[in-house]
Amino acid sequence: MIIRFILSLGLALSLAATAPQTARADAGDFIGGAVVGGVLGYAIGQDQQKKKAQRTTRTTRTYRQTIPSTxxxxxxxxxxxxxxxxxxxxxxxxxxxxxxxxxxxxxxxxxxxxxxxxxxxxxxxxxxxxxxxxxxxxxxxxxxxxxxxxxxxxxxxxxxxxxxxxxxxxxxxxxxxxxxxxxxxxxxxxxxxxxxxxxxxxxxxFSGGTGGPSLANRCSGVMLQTSTNGGYTTLTNMSDPDFALSEQFCLARSYAMSRGEDLMQDIQGLTPDQVAAQCNSYGDMLAPQVVALSLSSKTDAETQMRKLALESGLSPEDLAATSKVCLAIGYREDNMDVAVGSALMLVAMGEPAYGELIGHHLREGFGVQERRDLALQWYDASLSALDAGSQAVFLPSQSDRPQLLRAAVTQAQ
Incomplete structure (x- = not known):
């Protein structure tokens, strides 16, 4: 069931995409599904392409608005x-x-x-x-x-x-x-x-998938405090590095949810409830790796997740596309097995910037046991990857965000 869902999801996302993808991490999401999907995926994709072509033609002829729709x-x-x-x-x-x-x-x-x-x-x-x-x-x-x-x-x-x-x-x-x-x-x-x-x-x-504290509740409180403070913490006004990291955690969570919802609009053949149900099963499959995060080094955790991915027989591209959708579902439903497992899979599939989320979860103990020592490994690896040119996946327009994260991590130790 999980494999069939991942194949369908990868296909729907791959064949529904019409704009060229310039970033390698995003381009991967739209390649693998078309290779392994077979006739069913082709039919789904052709139907979606036809609908998009019709919408494009209709929009070209009747569009009168100057305000973009987002x-x-x-x-x-x-x-x-x-x-x-x-x-x-x-x-x-x-x-x-x-x-x-x-x-x-x-x-x-x-x-x-x-x-x-x-x-x-x-x-x-x-x-x-x-x-x-x-x-x-x-x-x-x-x-x-x-x-x-x-x-x-x-x-x-x-x-x-x-x-x-x-x-x-x-x-x-x-x-x-x-x-x-x-x-x-x-x-x-x-x-x-x-x-x-x-x-x-x-x-x-709200209750997390692992029965722990609620991240949704936590982020609501953080946003309320941010409102009281008059806005987000910046490099120049940071006085509480722990709170600054919590703000960035909740911002990244919101961004991941928004991006996943964008991707879900291109899924054909599955209702939103079916996608959510499959993501919950996906979280069950990844739960042992989530538990191991608090007990293993970053290297060991990634190795175990890559082994699971290899045994699934699915392409990295399909696993990455599925994980981006399920990351959003996990956060939306406050299911930490789904959210943390999806983030870990994305790192294992070659998208290190998602390691920031693992660092946040280990620092605050949502979905995993609190291990600030291990959190530092994930923070450092994700920030180093950004320094080396990896694509920013959270708030990419804020060019100083990595510097804020690094300063907060250093001061919070």
Whole structure:
């Protein structure tokens, strides 16, 4: 089942790609599937190529917009609409209506109001809240729109964990009272009165695939602190290297999720639920290698993963393409076996920049036992690979990001 999924996934991604790939790491994703797929893959690919050709022709004749449509724009519009900010039709084009919705979101959160300056931490918090809400938060709280978003923020402010043993929700806190929490809740921010209907506690909505702490919960808290700090840590203002690394961890996670969702749009013949189910099985297959990460050196862990890849009989290109999709699924579902295993497979298949993720997981103990000594091996190898010319896979437009990571790793030791 896993092999059939990997073949289908590699084929769908390979034959759906129409733009030339200039980077070797990306080009590999689109070669191997076409070689090993056989008749089924050819049929899937031909159908996808035909559809793309039709869309291209139709677009050439009718396109009148000057605003580009992007996946990130569509995701932002979806989340804004979900929480009641009314960005209009979800078309991926960030125009006047979307920017007005962003400004309403910024105002309700107490952010600087400028729809043309949608800071990454502001968008990341919005998307984290959306993933939480659609993964069970809305069903649990019975809230919708902005009250649901504010309930999520209040629980992060209060310090109460979202990833705890399931329990019945407590009665709603009376207006004007402080919800029960491990720390006092802060003073209300703009529109914070919408949280008065929130339950005092939320049951578990996130749990890692290995039964450990929730990375989704952790990153939501990091994004909230980043918001409080007024933006991301930079080389010039870094005072807490550990927090800087946590920020970069969560940024890389968000970037991996976004890229995987882009790839999933080109998968034909499998529904999103089928892809997720197959990725969960893929994580089960990789789980022993994930466990070994906390017990083995970087060299030994890579060697074992390459052995598993060789025994699978699949091409490195197919394994890499599959892992990029499953990396996104693992992070989206907070399944650390899937996420960490996929990152490790990508490193083993010749994409060392993904080793940064392994370093983050070992440093913070998500999905693996905390081993900061081993984390240094992964950080150093991934940063050295970037220095040697390897393609940056996370936030490639931020040219100073490797320097920030190296400085934070050095100071955090």
């Amino acid at each position: 996946t990130q724009g569509a995701q932002t519009q979806t989340a804004l609409n979900y929480f009641g900010y009314n960005a209009g039709r979800v078309d991926g084009q960030v125009g006047r209506g979307t920017r007005s919705a962003i400004e309403r979101y910024q105002a309700s959160m107490g952010y600087p109001i400028n729809g043309y300056d949608f800071q990454p931490y502001q968008r990341d918090f919005l998307m984290q809240a959306y993933y939480w809400a659609t993964s069970g938060g809305q069903a649990t709280t019975q809230l919708t729109g902005q009250p649901l978003l504010m309930a999520y923020r209040q629980h992060l402010h209060s310090g109460s964990a979202l990833a705890v043993a399931p329990q019945a929700p407590a009665a709603p806190a009376p207006a004007g009272t402080t919800p029960v929490a491990t720390q006092p809740a802060p003073a209300p921010e703009p529109e914070a009165n919408t949280t008065e209907t929130a339950s005092a506690t939320l049951p578990s909505l």
